[in-house]
Amino acid sequence: MESSKNAESGSCASPRTARISVIKEQAIKTVFFCTAFLAVIVVTFILLFLLRDGYPIFQQVGIIPFLLGSSWAPTAVEPLFGIFPLIVGTLLVTFGAMVFAVPLSIGCAIYISELASPRIKSILKPAIELLAGIPSVVYGFFGLIVLTNFIRVTFDLPTGETWLAASVLLGIMALPTIISVSEDAISAVPREYKEGSLAIGATRWQTISRVIVPAALSGIAAAIILGIGRAVGETMAVMMVAGNSAIIPDPIWNILSPLRTLTGTLGIEMGEVAVGSEHYSALFGVAVVLLVITLIINLSAVAILRYLHEGRTSRPGRKPVIPSYLRESFIRFLEIGILALFIVFLLAATPWYLAALILLTFGAWYFGRHHLSQHQIEIIASGFIITATVIVLAILVIILQDIVINGLPALSWEFLTEPPKDLGRSGGIYPAIIGTLTLVAGAIALALPLGVGAAIYLVEYTREGRVTRIIRTGVDLLNGTPSIVFGLFGFAFIVLFLNTGVSMLAGQITLALMVLPTVIRTTEESLKSISPSLREGSLALGATKWQTISRVVLPPAVPGIVTGAILSIGRAAGETAPIMFTAVVFSSRFLPDSVFDPVMALPYHLFILATNVPGSSANKYGTALVLLLMVVGFYSIAIYVRSHFQNKARG
């Protein structure tokens, strides 16, 4: 087949075959364009359907009372739809999560990129990826069982389900995002800067703090914003530990008060609401608000990263945005502001002796630092950085060991192969395992061709221009959309509008849409890493565009694409929010007969066991362990594939 084609083009094809091949090339290009444009269409549809179903509430209550109303009581006799406490709850939880996560993440990122030896690095990076791979419902489960209990005992409270618990848990979940993106930014600082600084006789810490981190600052900022986006959009974990009272903490810094977020409201109430009611509409209104908040956050991160990229490649001579003399006073002003906030927070939220101790330490540092030698400062700084890294690792170890130790006894052949009995307290989880696998298989079967096609179009067929910008923005928006919003969209569009009912198919489509951006991104990356000279070499031999792509560009890109696909599978397997209203039932003794039947799924099963079925302790941990192993298994395969082919490419 191949040789005959080559022979044809070698002997100067006749006009007829030439025309056919032109048509074929055009057709291929059109197909790829359609797949790429799908992302934009999906985003538009999501927005349209959320707005369509949310519109009545804006009309009835009015936008301002809806946003600023101080009371959320949708099921009262005289229902009140004010989401202000929910917005405040979301902001407070996110703020707390960042206070917890940012220092740890940046310390850990600095350690990985600047201090760690290659061997330690090769252990740490997979560990961070593992942290990223733990499904949010497992985090929620851990938070519900261990973290809230710890807080309840420590602070002597009636319940540990508080703002503090939610913030710590969300902070943990945001760690991997912030660490890996800022680590990339720090590692991307040109080596010459580092050498230049060391060659002058700066110490390692001076080089890090005055040259490397400032040069990576925009990347770190983007990392933090992405972490914020992750925290704002998270549903399952936060809903399991936040206590969910729709109140504003009193006083506002009372971190031991329960609160409720936008996502949590959707997760709790969406399952029980009557379709078409005022309450239903109000929930879609909440989803619109949530979507707008996350879109703003994520787009600003993308804009920062893009600006950074352009600044590095095309405009070396630009002046600093703020002139240096103004900048110094600006930074001083900012520092004082943050310090003041910090002090207020400390005094209010912690016992006075702790606050005094922390303040004294800071004071001693601030006034004493000029008397320390560079060597001492270096030791203190590395101490902090290493402590941060150790804490991150300790968190990972605590979570894993809790689930593994308590989960292992539940694992047995019967547990894996029998249907649940007595509401999941005994029996096994066989239908849930099969359900999750089929959901994921269907999702990836849908997302892979579409995502790869879109990536090929973006990388191979177009120059950067307006069309690619629109498509890329669509992909970015899709990527930043909270998973619960996908769940709502799947419910409104697929389950109701397309009338599939709560079914496996609806879940598969919803999950496919959710992982689509991941597939597109990773495929794009691996296509871009193929050297242009390969393409030119092939084209120079008279190969057509499609021949070049299919025989020269795609084969070396396959490992990257496979990695992306497996990562997506892992992510889809662990997600709860998107399938909660579209595909799953809690208990089903039988496997589904067709894609139009509802299924059981591991994450949802775990969620229900953890929150609604008391006395199922062993099976809870067993389910968590199986889910964890499944997801981590997928991630390990992806990491293995990637490093295997990287080593191969290096020779």
Place this chain on the structure above:
Amino acid sequence: MSESTIISTQNLNLWYNEKHALQSVSMRIPQNKVTALIGPSGCGKSTLLRCFNRLNDLIDHVKITGEITFDNENIHAPGTDVVYLRKKVGMVFQKPNPFPKSIYENIAYGPRVHGVRDKGELDRIVEQSLRHAAIWDEVKDRLNDSALGLSGGQQQRLCIARTLAVEPEVILMDEPCSALDPIATAKIENLIEMLKEEYTVIIVTHNMQQAARVSDYTGFMYLGKLIECGRTSDIFEHPKEELTENYITGRFG
């Protein structure tokens, strides 16, 4: 060599993983002179240069044996302060590498990390260093502009000024002109001529004319070995080794 020696190596060997990149190099660098290291690509001249300020420490899997002394002290001795060594032995890189800061901040960076906090003192050091590096007149009106906006030749002189600002004794230059055009190269070469009154300069170059023009002493390296070392005029006019003669007459390399 009758002049006093500032840096010397004894039987220096260096391995990158399995690769034996420097083989028993023994040489002496005379004070307040310009010493050039020449040789074909990959012969180890840059590696040798980076031994003098221990910048090879940054690379994983490097093994060094033998002795390097600076001011008669072994720089690999256990108690050596690498930071102090690098302050005294400055370096200018092949590609100009100004930090992404303003021109002023680039120069002030060095003195600041060494503890100078007084604004007036910093201003004085910045001006003096920039004058010394013959770039003051070109940048004095835009000290707060980003250093990345300067031309390649200006950036390189800025990097030299940055090195001078910490008052080194030795300046290592790793092919400082290879990324520059002939006019910028001429300016750097003039600058080197001026610098040797106060500093010792060691320059790696693959341009033999440049070595002949700017240096007092020349070392010729080949495949990790120091083949010959002596007065530049001797090396270029009466080389003792055949290999050296072949290289400088252009028969290989």
